[in-house]
Amino acid sequence: MKLLNTAWCRENRAKPLVFLGAVLFASGVAHLGVYCIDGGAWEGDISWRKPILFGISAGLTSISMGWVWGSLSTWKYDRFLSWTAALALLLEVGLIDLQQWRGVASHFNRSTALDSAIYNVMGLLILWVTGVIIALTVRSFTTPLSQPTPMVIAIQYGLLYLTISCGLGILININGDLRMQHGMPPAQYGDAGVPKFPHGVVIHALQWLPIIAWGAAWAHFSTTTQRRIILFASRASGLLLVYASAVTLLGRARFDAPPELAVVLYVALTTLLGLGAIVISGIFKHLLATRQTPT
Structure with missing residues (x-):
């Protein structure tokens, strides 16, 4: 399976996303070390949590986008889009890191002209990255991918959820600015x-869905079974999004859901954990059978 073939990392379209993605991931891990030494609150407007999570998250997203690009047919604008998306992610996380090291909030911070300008630039950068992700998502549905069918489904759903997550992020910024204007907490x-x-x-469905598809293939399940597994996993991921959106729109905390809504979360998590157990069990059975087979 191409996921295990590192040749895609050297593909011209993937190179900037993979390299800068690795830099971002390393930045997040480095800031985790800073947090362990410096301490402080995990939550809050000024916290090492942001450089850590944004670095690791953006790094994984960038690398995954590079992998997807390596599975698509070549388009004349690919290198421009991949380079600009990678640089935009690097600059956005860099600005978040800068604000944390300055000891000021990175988001919803309009206390000075500089802070407001930095926040505006961050917004423009994420708008561009979102546009690139939308283009990549559309192409995944309209252009053949050089992957088996179950993996194609995982990529398509993963990109779709990533697009939705980015769109929600933009709405969060707009809503936060409006709330600030009325003197209310922006976040x-x-x-x-x-x-x-x-x-x-579900912002990282582009990682966990392909991992499930890869595991099902490694377990040597039939193509039909692999397809069913990834479809169930994709739909269970959708239920997570439904739950999170509904509980937020109700104005409730993450896990302060009414019973009928809590069932949605239970079904989603049970399905994903169950599928994970099936895949892991299948892998172990395949490895055991391989070892017992005489050479």
């Missing part, structure tokens, strides 16, 4: 809703 919806919850709950 909140209603009484206790957390807008970043639906924004982040």
Whole structure:
């Protein structure tokens, strides 16, 4: 399977996303070390959490985008889009890191002209990255990918959820600015809703869905079984998004859901964990059978 073939990393379209993605990931890990030494609160407007999570998250997203690009047929604008997306992610996370090292908030910070300008630039950068992700998502549905059918499904759903997550992130920024104008907490919806919850709950489906597809292939399940597994996993991921969006719109905290909504979360998590167990069990059975087969 091409996921295990590192040749895609050397593909011209993938190179900038993979290299700068690795830099971003390393930055997040480095800031984790800083947090362990410096300490401080994990939550809050000024916290090492942001350089850590944004670095690791943007790094994984960048690398995954490079992998997807390596599975698509060549387009004349590919290198421009991949380079600009990678640089935009690097600059956005760099600005977040800068604000943390300055000891000021990176998001919803308009206390000075400089802070406001930095926040505006971050918004423009993420708009560009979102546009590139949308283009990549459309191409994944309209252009053949050099991957097996179950992996194609994983890529398509992963990109779709990434697009939705980016769109929600943009809405969060708009809503936050509007709330600030009325003197309300920007990172909140209603009484206790957390807008970043639906924004982040499936943002990494582009990683976990291909991993599930890869595991099902490694287990040597039939193509039909692999396809069913990834479809169930994709739809369960969608239920996570439904739950997170609904509980936030109700103005409730992440896990303060009414019973009928909590069932959605239970079904989603049970399905994903169950599928994970099936795949892992299948891999072990395949490895055991391979070892027992006489040479």
